Amino acid sequence: MVTALRCRVGLELDFWRSSAALRLCVSPSYRLRTDRGDDDMTYFDTEEGAALKSAFDEIVLDWPAVTATTMFGCPSYQAEGTLFAVLVTDGVALTRxxxxxxxxxxxxxxxxxxxxxxxxxxxxxxxxxxxGSELDSLIPHIEASYESALEETN
Known part of the structure; x- marks a missing residue:
């Protein structure tokens, strides 16, 4: 069971059996804490993933209708509002x-x-x-996910 959710944007939700509280916080990355004593799980570390984000931004941000946002505490990319990619610290999730x-x-x-x-x-x-080394060879697949996202919006 998730007991707390921290978002990079500075919100924290704490869950109890039947109620929830919202409070402001500062967190360098998205983390989930569980009541089982597990370590925090981080999907995108802004320091470790900085080079990947920079390289990815250079590739996709000039494409028509692409916007960058944050989802799951990760840099995320949409084509006309439809998600096509999410960065994680050591890679990319292609959604379409x-x-x-x-x-x-x-x-x-x-x-x-x-x-x-x-x-x-x-x-x-x-x-x-x-x-740097592998991202260039992924460009055709990133484009395919982007194009699929565009098709869904039309």
């Missing part, structure tokens, strides 16, 4: 990747579903990459 691209990505990269705590988003492909 077509099946043929999924197969090619799985042959070349370490992949898996996007996990947020105990929740798994199997439709999203999370790809482990090193900022």
């Amino acid at each position: 990747l077509p099946a043929d691209h999924r197969e090619r990505v799985a042959q070349t990269f370490e992949v898996g579903p996007f996990r947020a705590g105990e929740r798994t988003v199997t439709k999203w492909v999370q790809i482990t990459v090193e900022a």
Whole structure:
């Protein structure tokens, strides 16, 4: 059971059996704390993921209709309001990747579903990459996810 949720934007929600409280906080990254004593889980560390974010921004922010936002405490990218990519510290989750691209990505990269705590988003492909060296070879797949997002909005 989740007992607290900290967002990079500075909100913290604490949950009790039947009530919730909202208070302001400052947190460098998105973390989930559980009542089982687990360590905090971080999806995007702003320091460790800085090079990846910079390289990714350079690739996608000039594309038409792309906006950057934060979701799950991670840098996230939308095409006309439809999410197509989410950065995690050591990679990227492509949220609208077509099946043929999924197969090619799985042959070349370490992949898996996007996990947020105990929740798994199997439709999203999370790809482990090193900022500069592997990101360039992912561009066709990032574009495919972007184009699929655009198609959904039309």
